[in-house]
Amino acid sequence: MTESASPDLPITEALPELSAALERHGSAVLTAPPGTGKTTVVPLALAGEGARVLVAEPRRLAVRAAARRMGASYTIRGERRTGRNPMVEVVTTGVLLQRLQRDQELPGADVVILDECHERHLDADTALAFLLDVRDTLRPDLRLLAASATADAAPLARLLGDAPVVTASGAMHPVQTVWAPPPRPVAPPHGLRVDPALLSHVAATVRRALAEQQGDVLCFLPGVGEIAKVARMLAGDLPAEVLQVHGQAPAQVQDAVLSPGTARRVVLATSVAESSLTVPGVRVVVDSGLAREPRTDHARGLGSLTTIRAAKAAAVQRAGRAGREAPGVVYRCWSEAEHQRLPDQPRPEIALADLTGFALQAACWGSPDAAGLRLLDAPPPAAMSAATRVLAALGALDGRTVTERGRRMARAGVHPRLARALLDAGPDAAEVVALLSDQLPRDASDDLAEVWRSARRGALPRWRQEVNRLAPAVREPGPVRDAVAGLTVALAFPERVARRQGSAYLMASGTQAELAGGSRLEGVEWLAVAVTDRPFGSPRTRIRQAAVIDEEIARTAFGVTVEDEAAWRVAPGERHGDVVARRVERVGAIEVAASPLKDADVRQALLDGLRTEGVLTWTTEAAALRRRMAFCHRAIGAPWPAVDDQALLDLADQWLEPELSRARRRADLTRIDVAGALRRLIPWSERLEAVAPERIEVPSGSRIRVDYSAEQPVLAVKLQELFGWQEAPKVAGVPLVVHLLSPAGRPAAVTADLASFWREGYKAVRAELRGRYPKHPWPEDPLTAAPTRHTKARIMDT
Template identity: 70%
Template sequence: MTRSQLPELPIRAVLPELLDVLARHRAAVLTAPPGTGKTTVVPLALAGAGLRVLVAEPRRLAVRAAAARMGVSYTIRGERHVGADPRVEVVTTGVLLQRLQRDQELSGVDVVMLDECHERHLDADTALAFLLDVRDTLRPDLRLLATSATADAAPWARLLGGGRTAPVVRAAGTAHPVETVWAPPHRPVAPPHGTRVDPALLSHVAHVVRRALAERDGDVLCFLPGAGEIARVAGMLAGEGVEVLQVHGQAPARVQDAVLSPGAGRRVVLATSVAESSLTVPGVRVVVDSGLAREPRTDHARGLGSLVTVRVSRASADQRAGRAGREAPGTVYRCWSPAEHERLADHARPEIAVADLTGFALQAACWGVPDARGLALLDPPPPAALSAALRTLHVLGALEPAAAGSPARTGGGAPAPDGEGTAAGRETEALALGRVTGRGRRMALAGVHPRLARALIDLGPAAAEVVALLSEQLPRQASDDLVEVWRSARRGGDGFAARWRQEVRRLARAATPPADVTTRAGGAVPAGGAVPGLGRGAGQPDEALAGTVVALAFPERVARRRGGGFLMASGTEARPAGGSRLASATWLAVAVADRPTGSATARVRQAVEIDEEIARLAVPVTTEEEVGWRVPPGGRRGDVSARLVERLGAIELSSTPLDDVDVRPALLAGLRAEGVLTWTKEALAVRDRLAFCHRALGDPWPPVAGWHDLLELAGHWLEPELSRARRRADLEVVDVAAALRRLVPWSERLDAVAPERVEVPSGSRVRVDYSGEQPVLAVKLQELFGWQETPRIAGVPLLVHLLSPAGRPVAVTGDLASFWRDGYRSVRAELRGRYPRHPWPEDPLTAAPTRHTNRRT
């Protein structure tokens, strides 16, 4: 297709306006519904105006499709094709980032078109931020065009305007009408959980596809969340007399080509979200939408990433439905109800909000903004996720240690230093967070995740085959033993093996060390850096090499067997699948793991058996004195632990007991965690009396009502015992009551201020209960005859609990005089018949108090 042969598509109506605003403003946002030709017509029109155009697409499938339709060049990772028109090239956003890192000025490019920006892929957001920086500092002539299939252009216009608002060009679509058919399951199905999708829903989707084939003409495009679900539904559709194509990110090129070409007969295309936009599947008149998609999730605390199945947003559902009306009127069958549709989120969450940000942080660090402050991003990176990413980069050696006295910042919020935004300010920012190292720059240009790039650079071309395995999503049926997967790829003749071999060649070139690094044991290491070498391995050389690659890439996932599972260096427990050969290993290097929703244990997806030598190579071993309060695994009661411990991350390798060390901090930790002390009734009574004195009189009586208060004063009342104690048992035998008496101020006497007992008129010495807010005296009523006034302790009146002869409360009063006057008569009337042997005088004030019964007559 040449520029003089631009197809008659709706986008042509706005081309003059678009060319004009780009010439005048150097930036524009183009909104156009699916099928209007923005992806293929606009680049050719720009080239026809004498401009050299670079088109960035979010997916490889879209790159190949757009380039094929335009007859232009394209570049994806590991593959480059030269087309007929040299003025237009289509690349993935990942390739665009690589070019920007190599050549910030983008020499030879006049216009960069970021297609499908509404999808909010992290690479696309990052690339746009870098391009805006380039335009503002190096290339004011660079034209930027963001295109979107949605009408919400305001955020992009503000971003591209650089303080103003960039022009928005809107193309009216002539999309054909799409009828909506609601087709929810007849019976409730379980919601998605992690990556699990209820088989009943997949069976229902297959049924709806059959229904669509019977009720409508044309090809059917069916959206499913992942390759596994696609394969299962494809199996259910076998024998339907139609061609079934499976399209996902790992689909072979021949399948992608077949999807983008008209079929000889009716087809069913089962696809993930890769088919939502950016390409037209010819012949499609029907869309069947499962309503599900996969999104990344990252457990930053454990260093684990996974994909989860989620409900699509309404915007995504509309995008999917639009596939049916690209070429003619169509129909969308939605496998959910209208009520469920109303509850869908308006838009999907941007990838920057949910993804692992290690690669993003490395790109930003190479750009000179390690904390991403100052980058023109629609959404800032979450501070916790960015902080975790920067820590990972430090561990991988991609960032230098932060400059002394310059605390790292992650995610903004602090005042900007003087000079921010200038070269000097950016240098200050980089120093504060740790400037990118030479090795970090090589890692950024390797085209794989920084973790894998670290292993590739450290071990050299020999690691390329294993890194290539880990840089792609492995086949669904792949073994959990990565060495077995590796050998299968070597033997295989399938599409995965072909892509793997192509990636191996690319990575081997990327791993070849430049002149400023030294090589040893087949590994390339930055000059002056640590030199990792291959260990003996857990068996054959394949195991040793694969284990070393995985251990260097994921050091926190080095794991040693413990009980029925494995403890990773990060401190997370992991378990292989039941029956796995890996379960019998002593050490593992875990390449792929996830944590099922609601589980504290990680699930090992792919790993390699290694030995301790490789584990020590990947994870620094520390030796330190450990004095603390330790609860043994599976135990409930802790005790003092004083050991010299050798650790590999969270994995304890060995320990030796330590003598003659101060264990007071450990004992105090035990007191805080478990109490430990034996609290007798006497000890509790002393504590309550001391607490009452503080409430009633204040200083110098100390606060002891709460356990926290007592711990704060432990140096006073427990000092002798703490000095002598070495273990839990020594604290359990402490006389707590005697120890607490050390808290009585030197100028006071506890028995004088808060006596343990009070003498009542009968001559009995009755214990006072100080546990409540007011001291309580519980005594039989007959023992108080003649006691007119309620006694006080430290100025606080006693609360008198008057007891029956059987010891049961009959009245509670803080004013005895009032009780004798107003309450005694009713008590006497009620109880004198029940307890006739006890005195019940008419005048209790003149009667003799007694603790005995009446004499027999």
């Protein structure tokens, strides 16, 4: 019996108001909690008034379930069934988009119902935007109904032109909440990883629910892998049949779930069972509290799913499954305090997903940047920019205009990357694209050619149906040609062609990837990677599915760049680098060929060598000259230049020419006369010897070298040579620091004020050193004594 014969459903009270709103305004928003009958009663009621109703659901399972309950026809990708009610058809939002692209007038539909709008699926948001355009321009008679299970209908109503909001209040049956957090803390989800302790707790909670409650149990888990793990934990003595339902489940399994059971059942499900779906017999829901969201690395062309905490709205939806047919109970595997911290709503898919398919749909609709579309949320600019770049590379866009090739890709009904492979890889590509257009089982081989062979043997029931949809004229099965699998994947995901580097692989995008241990593909030189994920804590992505290719396919798929490059490189086993000039061919980040280059511009490479290794031969003369020039810059400033490492690199054009222009390798740099080159930086208007003399004559007549390595210049001289010197000269206005040495050349005193030293310090130094060096003069009055370099005996001889 269809739900049209169920007048006690809460939605029936809202039908007159809803019908009047659609008649008066042409659009409306319907909010109704789970279990009120909005998915099936409303379409049947509108059909009963003579309207042809098209219902769009976000998931295939929901389409088949709703059509079954209404006796309606349905269409999902690759499957169409005719029902006994010719006035109602249920489709996925993806099928609706395809129909709108083929014929914008949408013939055969008087009312379009977009169900579960609160879930914010990208296809649903896009379809609503297109339908609003159609109603404004071609079909003002087309009535639109946006149905949502949440009460936050204001944004939808505004988008629909301030459409009236019709509310069906109250769940059909009460649902009691049991808070059932794990007994011990569990690790938060990360990537695809879920703490096994949480899964064990979920399995234990299912057993508890079976013991404490009546009826079937519906358990929500984030993905297929977690469903399989919990199913294994429940195997054995469980007093119920365990069913696994998810997007990959065969149609017969989905049918079994949607039919009343003869014994108690435990249905383990992903979010496909959240909405638009009544599982007969369910009185209990066990909710793990987890969900999966898409993530996209636009720079590397990598998409993935990540595990998150489900939002409050999703938790309400899941709990509602327990109250569809009778009072129920929901066991939530988290605490009430944690629940308060959950986000109210899930993030819209448009903010998270790869937008390449959306951008192609928008371009085919005539709005390549999506600016003219009425969307609840605008697409992120960076994601749209990345999507349009991909489409241009695939040949789907020419500037802002969609090409005929792009339209053919859009009509294929798969991601544009896969559509590109379908068009370019030959007839057999349809079979490989059919594999890639749906999520493969987690236990599938990482060798895609082997998965293909298994599919041909019947291992994937839905696969042949998808092949027939993609290529109606596909030839009879013959021997699988592995090269077709590789070519197809490479054309679809050119950034993921990969070459072996040691134990890992380098993708054309620059991403490092690795195979799982024991892979059949181990040791293969070239791969085209179809599916990847990033294990918890790993710096590399993991290759889940790939196909063998050769270098020729890699070059064809990604293209080859040829660059002349000169770089300073350190060869393996060498301590020092040198200039390496090459002509290099690359497939993205992968180097495929290189040859020596004689006439390359090596200037930047030489500068890099100077920066990283110094290289120049700094003689004692050159180092001393640099210190003098550095002192001039510190003491005077302009026009004296800085001569630190960075400054010398910046000024290379001034002081290293013409030697730098003639140099080709490290040896040429080491032969440069650095002192001579450095003198080119001395300002033409200045004389270095006048400003910072290399030597200073002291009273004894000796010419003593000045040390400019410290902040102040230092004059280190034997004490006896300075007798009679009242004050040391200044250098560029900076006082010399005098290091007074003993006759043996060891420091005896340090001063910047000679007069003060003779007055106050000399007496103590004389007392200490005259006994140690009796042959040298130690007069009582150093200011009247004659300066000397010699002993007393030498003085007497002269």
